[in-house]
Amino acid sequence: MARLPDKPRWETLIDLITDRGYRNVAEIGVAFGNTTEKVAESCDLDLYVLVDETPEKVKPVMDMYWAEKPLVLFPMRSVEASQYIADGSLDLVFIDAMHNYEEGKADILAWMPKVRPGGILCGHDYTRHHHTQVFSDYDDAIDELLGTDLDYSLDSHIRDIQQLWVDVWIKYL
Numbered sequence: 001m002a003r004l005p006d007k008p009r010w011e012t013l014i015d016l017i018t019d020r021g022y023r024n025v026a027e028i029g030v031a032f033g034n035t036t037e038k039v040a041e042s043c044d045l046d047l048y049v050l051v052d053e054t055p056e057k058v059k060p061v062m063d064m065y066w067a068e069k070p071l072v073l074f075p076m077r078s079v080e081a082s083q084y085i086a087d088g089s090l091d092l093v094f095i096d097a098m099h100n101y102e103e104g105k106a107d108i109l110a111w112m113p114k115v116r117p118g119g120i121l122c123g124h125d126y127t128r129h130h131h132t133q134v135f136s137d138y139d140d141a142i143d144e145l146l147g148t149d150l151d152y153s154l155d156s157h158i159r160d161i162q163q164l165w166v167d168v169w170i171k172y173l
């Protein structure tokens, strides 16, 4: 497991996307679009798939960017949305929806096939290696399906206030 430089999750994503020339990405669970906005603004993309079962939260960001950025919002459950995406068609998928074992596992199983060889499956939050007392069975789903050989980054701002579980885990496919 390699630790990448500490930074906010959107900066980690922007670096991965930019450094590798990725153009087709997805974010599963967008909430208020905090990551969406930064990635849309900073990356030169052909497609940015956004999925959220409560899409009204991201409306202000959609209103701001829909005309100039290739955002496609799927207002539905993540596994259902995955059925509209061709296998092997995405360079990077960032999973950040429900963080429990069952739904985390379902999201990984649904979205991993959408990533092409040479792409990245990644997500928010993984507690096991970060000396935190907070533990989630979401980690079990990640370990079970992806193994423990993941790169990761911490969010240095959040870390400073002792919330070490906030990070991005990264699986190279």
Ligand SMILES: C[S@@+](CC[C@H](N)C(=O)[O-])C[C@H]1O[C@@H](n2cnc3c(N)ncnc32)[C@H](O)[C@@H]1O
Residues within 6 Å of the ligand: 009, 027, 028, 029, 030, 031, 032, 033, 034, 035, 036, 051, 052, 053, 054, 057, 076, 077, 078, 079, 096, 097, 098, 103
């Ligand atoms: C942690 S927030 C996402 C934060 C966002 N990625 C960011 O970086 O700011 C999780 C979001 O996932 C959505 N969500 C949770 N489970 C879902 C599911 N099974 N399908 C679709 N959306 C889901 C919730 O509605 C919520 O808005």
